[in-house]
Amino acid sequence: MMIMLLRTTLVATLALGSQAFTSYHHHGVTLTHLGASASSSVSIEAVGQDLNTALEGCQDEVAKTVNVAVGSSPTTGRLGLIATKNIKKGEVCLAMPLDDRYMLTADVARDVVFMGVLPEKFEGWTGDAGLIALLILNELARTAEQGIQLPARGDEVQALMKAWVSALPSPEEMKQSHPLLWSEEDQEILQLSSTNKIYRVLDDIEEDVAWLSERVFTDEKLPETVVINGEERPCFSQDGFRWAVALAQSRAVFVDSALRLLPLMDMCNHDDEGEEITRGMMGPFKMTKGAQIIAAQSYTAGDEIFCSYGPKSAADYLLEHGFCPPQCWKTAVSELTFDVDQDDRFYDDKLDILEFETYDQAPMDPAQSFDVISSPGRDGEPDPAMIQFVRLCKLGATDAFLLESIFRKEVWGFMSMPVSEGNELKVVNAVSEACQQAIDDLKQCPEGGPEVCTRLRESETKALSRTLAYLQREKEALDLKEYYQERRLKDLGLDSEWAPEDDMSADLGYGQTRTPGGADYDW
Template sequence: MQTSQKRLGNKVKIASVATHRLGLIATEHIAKGQVILSLPCDNDETFPVLTVTAAKQVFRDILPDSFDSWTGDAGLLAMLLLHHVAHDANTPSPLRTAWLQALPTIGEMAHHPYFWSEADQEILQMSSTNKIYQRLDDMEEDFAWWKKQVLDVDRQRFPETVNDQPCFSWTGFQWAMTMIQSRSFFLDGALRCIPLLDMCNHDDAAEEIQTASAGGFFGSGGNKNAQLIADHNYEVGQEVFCSYGPKSAADYLLEHGFCPEQCWKTAVSELTFEIDPNDRFRDDKLDILEFETYDQAPMDPVQTFDVVSSTSTGTTQTDGSPDPAMMQFLRLCKLGSTDAFLLESIFRKDIWGFMALPVSEQNELAVVNAIAETCQRALDEFNECADDRGPEVCKKLRQAESRALSKTIAFVQREKEALDLKEYYQERRLKDLGLDSEWSPEDDDMVGDDLSFGQTRAPGGADYDW
């Protein structure tokens, strides 16, 4: 690891730790706020950073320009990691070889849900709205494409095993996905797996990895570095930590294979909605989502949103109020009947903004009912799972997500009882036109002798010489 140590500098080293296998250990006193480690965000000849750009370069003769996948950037980086495993077996590189050998093996990743037994995976599927089967299905579908279109075409370049370990195979792809999802950081607008920095373990109180120009926070130049900043003073021999960021308990479990204590204080559950395939106005709504969401990227007809309940000490407990973006999307989903006139082309540039506020009592009722029904279906599924089945973390997930779902149901029920108190589109429109109050004779007193209501001059009042 001598080559690795040169990259790490003098402040930390990679060593065995009691609870996390390997970690970064302070080799000198480190003061709070000090930059512990600074490594490039992009790949170069001596430092194999895994990025989407690097992956597309490696597979440039294989992938079509329109390549897209269910696993997204993570799946592409997983294939790049397997490429490094296969390439290093034939052409070793000191830093890359040391890093690859330091990664946990498939056997050491048995705690990760991707490698759980089918029975435990089924319990997890029933314990969260963040579905593990959906992730596994996405991975299987992507790997099937790679296998048929790429891997089986050239097995010399893409071997199924390397040094008796799975490589370009389904098991190898599963392992690579766990490596990428558990060890990558989203930095400078992209997912990146940065060797050596990925050895830093998580602590809730630590700082997240930050980016800075290669010359420092105020340096010049376009190159970026990923920096680990000390959240407190570290002494020699202490393990140095970073934070993997705010995520739900289910996201931590499915991506990193564990759930830190902090994530249980904020219960998060996911609700998924879509434009009804049988909606008579579906094409209009899809057109709005694709072209008329203003500065936002085009939206898919299927959207997932978080519902939250927080019990963090010192904070106001979240009351289950739905995400405004979810309400906006659902109002469009449920738009119809007498509100369908808003889908006319004359409103096309404005309709997405209209959906940010209540449209009509009928539409708002359909929205709150959809939220309540979706939450209740998830709760019913949780109740089908006995508390003594599966890993203990599944029980904790069910309890946490049930709290978020119940809070949301309670909130929308209160909303349902107060629908007649809300201001809807027609009322807002009349107010904009100044027509929101009843007419009275006194209103005429505000009009000049030569003016009548709604006009700028009396009929025939122009001084024209015909």
């Protein structure tokens, strides 16, 4: 019965192919990038059917609610999740327990699969995504009876994982869609088209690969290449790791305070109007932690269901998922980075404040990046957190007394408001210069390259220009602001002008003398 239902679903899915969809994408692999032919479409359907068959064999173990099947997506040319029944808005489409047997997380990599191979509490330059990437490569190796045979799982769950690995886009496919696998020429264009630099990510990957190649990839259980679907794929190598990091960044979701990749659930494509994948409690007594996809609208059996990958800038969407949905273009975002000058005579004091005295915030590094934003209804005002940080960076001269130990626990709060006209001028100039420099750098990008890079440059230039215009207005009104000294005098009640008659007030309780015989003692 289940197999018949899945076949019916796939037929219904194909019937949707003539409908017009414009706002849905999946992990950067789009129909226009793939140029999918009829033969490739059949291949995609076969891969999806294999995954459904494997799911049928272990559904009770890996999912609590399954109202979807994997099928060919008419919006991407690859796979998506297709409703197997009519689903109302707000209903659960798919719910999966957070189970280490099939869930890919940094903790599973460190504490289970690569325990004893990686140092305890290992964190590479690529963070949790890099650790999840190692698990993807291990699952790829396990399909060829190689790799580390952990975590332990039954044959049915292993069959699901093998089918899932086979369904992942190949490195060759992703060369057309994900920036981490673009040609060097296109990556250089992207590097010059955004303040969110792809070279930083690529450098992090290279740093991790260099370390892993010496200490991990030399294990004989970890193959450099494997053959899957008759095709040789890079595995525990630089190319394999870069491919796996791209998959981890595009498919993992942040659920229950950790980055997690849930096979099957990761097949859900993006829609700006969708709901994000969220934590849910499931099981007979709602005691089991899990992740779930909630329907943001009503679906008919055979419809593709969608989720949202969350609010992100266009550059973040492109670097992580390989595409930019329409919604992200409505808000122009660019990134600026500031740091405490190492030659600053108060460098150590400022580092101490950032590390220990930022109240309930986590310790801060001496270099921080912030977004500048332009969107409808906003006038270009910079992030208050950025201004607060830059005020501390520029604190000095006659304002340096605020760095004394007596103010140490209060100085970070002081930075949330203007300190002095001199300090505020330095802040406005520093942020203005950073904006102008970023605009000038974006203008240096040569024409050509991916069209999305051109749109990205235009969007970020808009955000930077809007912020620059706001700061120019601020600079002209510095004398109208209230600074620390004025606020302090006001707090002490010393902000008004003195007059002699003030000392003659009958209510004045100090500086008075007793009138002889004026006491009212009751002897």
